[in-house]
Amino acid sequence: MSVPEWVGDLPTWIGAGGALGAAWFAYQTITSQRQQIREQQAFIADQSATLALERAELRAAAESRKWTQAQQVARVVRRHREPVGDQGAAYWQVVVNNATDAPIRDVQVRFGDAYVAAEVYEVKEQTLLSPHHIWQTQLGERWIVPVPLLGAGRVVQFHSQHLPGPAAHNNRPAVLFTDDNGIRWQLDFYGKLEEVQAGAS
Known part of the structure; x- marks a missing residue:
């Protein structure tokens, strides 16, 4: 088959x-x-x-x-009036305390956009005399402005020039400094801390 x-x-x-x-x-x-x-x-x-x-x-x-580090840098601002003529004059004192464990550099205080600190002194001792922020400050030697290096725990006091009352009021202080990492900061009159961008005045 x-x-x-x-x-x-x-x-x-x-x-x-x-x-x-x-x-x-x-x-x-x-x-x-x-x-x-x-x-x-x-x-x-x-x-x-x-x-x-x-x-x-x-x-x-x-x-x-x-x-x-930047957040540990403290400042105390005081405005003083002096009777001069009808309008009077005023000046600012700004205490900068490097309450950190590293130095800060190029410390400067500007008053508005037009003025910079006229003088700066080492602060040897500060005593709070009353709860109303009345301080007794013992100043040491005068330093150069701006302060090139402010060591850890060091305190300085900046003075503005004497200004007419309205000019002092309208040109409030701001602290500028460079931290130990090379970052530039500004601490303004109201306590606002911000990084200063490269190239900014």
Whole structure:
């Protein structure tokens, strides 16, 4: 009895089975590779998110450290009036206390946009005489303006020139200094501390 032609011979069936097996193996391989790619993409996304969070935390810590020294620099502002003529004159005294454990540099006091401190003295001792901010200050030697270096724990007192009363009132003091990391800061009359951008006056 003869075998029908459509049945084929044994080698053809073996070849067809091999091709089918190879196709199945290729399909399984591609499926497995796709799964691995999805897992790798998920892993990379998780790692990227973790790295982004770590970078944000490092930036926040660096920003906090940047402000640490500057926030410890204190100042006390006093305005004095002197009766001169009808209008009177006034001048500012600004005490700058480097209450940090590192020096600050190029310490200056500006009064508005038009004036800078006329004199600066080392403060040897300060005593608060009343709760109304009346101080007794013992001054030491006169220093140069601006102060090139104010060591840790050192205190100085800046004096403005004598100005007509309205001019003194309208030109309130701001302290400028450079911290130990080379960052320039301004501490204004109201206690607002901000970084001075490069190139700013």
